[in-house]
Amino acid sequence: MAFDRWQRRDLIASLVGAAAIGPLAARAQQPRRVPRIGVLLAGTQASFATRAKAFVEGLQALGYVEGRTIAIEWRYGEDKAERLPALAAELVALNVDALVTGGTPAAKALKGATRTIPIVMAIIGDPVAAGLVDSLAHPGGNATGFSIIAPGLGAKRLQLLKEVVPAMSSIAVISNAANPQTHIELNEMQAAARSLDLRLASVQISADTSLEKAFAAGASERVQALIVLTDAVLYSQRGRIVALAAQNRLPAMYFFREFVQEGGLMSYAPSDTDLFRRAANTVDKVLKGANPGDLPIEQPDKFQLVINLRAARALGLALSPMLLARADEVIE
Numbered sequence: 031m032a033f034d035r036w037q038r039r040d041l042i043a044s045l046v047g048a049a050a051i052g053p054l055a056a057r058a059q060q061p062r063r064v065p066r067i068g069v070l071l072a073g074t075q076a077s078f079a080t081r082a083k084a085f086v087e088g089l090q091a092l093g094y095v096e097g098r099t100i101a102i103e104w105r106y107g108e109d110k111a112e113r114l115p116a117l118a119a120e121l122v123a124l125n126v127d128a129l130v131t132g133g134t135p136a137a138k139a140l141k142g143a144t145r146t147i148p149i150v151m152a153i154i155g156d157p158v159a160a161g162l163v164d165s166l167a168h169p170g171g172n173a174t175g176f177s178i179i180a181p182g183l184g185a186k187r188l189q190l191l192k193e194v195v196p197a198m199s200s201i202a203v204i205s206n207a208a209n210p211q212t213h214i215e216l217n218e219m220q221a222a223a224r225s226l227d228l229r230l231a232s233v234q235i236s237a238d239t240s241l242e243k244a245f246a247a248g249a250s251e252r253v254q255a256l257i258v259l260t261d262a263v264l265y266s267q268r269g270r271i272v273a274l275a276a277q278n279r280l281p282a283m284y285f286f287r288e289f290v291q292e293g294g295l296m297s298y299a300p301s302d303t304d305l306f307r308r309a310a311n312t313v314d315k316v317l318k319g320a321n322p323g324d325l326p327i328e329q330p331d332k333f334q335l336v337i338n339l340r341a342a343r344a345l346g347l348a349l350s351p352m353l354l355a356r357a358d359e360v361i362e
Contacts, residue, residue: 065317066101068121069130070140072114072262075106077288081132084303085152088310107136109266114139122147128316130309132302133262134160134209141173148316151175152309153302155260157327159210166327174312174322176305178260178285180329184215185222187298190335191255191283192226193353194296194342198255200229202248202280204271205259207234215259241267245274256282258289268292281345287336290361295341300330334358 069085071078082104086096094100103124105117118139121129129144131137132153140149141162149172151157156179163169166177192198203219205212216232223230231251233244248256256275258264264271265286272294275282284290284297308328316322338361342349354360 064099064101065127066103066124067128067130067313067317068103068105068124068126070105070107070114070117070121070136071131072107072111072133072136072266073109075104077109078106078132081152081302081306085130085306085310088307089313091307092310092314094310094314111135111262111266115142118143128313130313132306133265134162134211135262137162137173137175141171145172147172148322149173149175150309150312150316150322152306153178153300154327155179155209156211156214159214163327166329168323169325169327170323172322174325174327176308176328176330178300178302178305178330179211179214180300180333181218183298183300183333184219185225186333187257187283188219188222188226188228190296190298190353191257191281192228194347194349195255195281198228198281200231200251200253201255201257202231202233202251202253203257203259204233204235204244204248204264206261206263207236207239209259209261209263212259212261219257235264241270241274245278248280249278253280256280258282258284260285268294276341276344279345281347287334287359290336290338290341293341294338295345295347296335296337298333298335301332301334304332305330336361 089100096102103121105121107113107117114136122143128148129140130150130152131140134155137151137154151173152175154175154177157163157177158165162173220230231248231253233247235241235244258271268289269292272289272292281295284294285299287297290297335357336359337357
């Protein structure tokens with residue numbers, strides 16, 4: 031009888047032990063969960079190819095391999111802002127671990143779709159003015175990232191354009207009336223223009239003002255050059271803007287290199303590829319548990335001057351060898 035009692039105790043102990051070890055062994059055999067991120071870009075796959083490549087390279091430098099140790103869901107708005115909210119909702123429905131985007135409309139679409147999934151804005155204008163974060167130092171909420179607005183950027187663009195067209199005295203500044211960032215950029219540029227003895231003619235597009243009307247307004251002011259302020263809508267219309275600038279024979283300074291690739295004269299801008307590469311570091315932080323609302327919005331520290339020589343020749347401009355030597359990229 032005693033033997034039976036001890037035998038039963040050993041049997042129960044072995045069964046309890048097996049029950050305890052079983053789940054542990056099963057968990058040990060389960061593959062490690064691969065984090066998934068969603069990327070929403072306002073333009074086309076082709077126009078964002080360089081930026082997307084920089085982002086993936088940034089992840090690779092941190093040890094991530096797309097398709098193996100991290101999954102990426104790519105969505106493109108095809109330069110149609112009205113598509114962004116649906117694409118944002120689609121990514122949120124996938125229950126991704128983090129979201130990445132570039133540009134104010136796409137960031138607003140993601141912010142409208144979720145208040146909990148971390149959002150990393152690889153490029154953004156003024157996120158405070160856009161109502162996306164509380165402040166640059168303390169964003170709050172679920173978004174952080176990199177602003178492409180930097181102190182002195184407007185002044186530098188004016189100086190470079192003045193170097194290309196030394197005789198100019200009046201410049202048209204095209205902006206989007208609906209963009210809250212416009213006022214900040216325009217005020218800074220006005221101050222810089224006074225120091226260079228230049229007159230700025232502010233020309234805003236809106237629902238009632240087409241690009242053609244904006245250029246006609248600039249012509250009536252007898253402007254000699256053009257600057258296009260940072261804006262996603264203007265970016266989506268870059269082909270038309272470049273064509274209208276050429277038609278009106280206006281040397282123009284743009285805020286992204288894609289305008290120059292389309293045939294525009296020049297751009298001076300933060301290195302967007304550098305910002306997308308740095309965005310990978312921020313994604314890594316939030317995947318490891320960092321609160322995006324505690325991560326300050328960073329500003330650019332690398333800038334690129336891109337010049338289109340063919341556009342310069344078409345305008346009859348003779349660019350100095352010194353200016354060309356300072357350019358980061360010269361398009362023949």
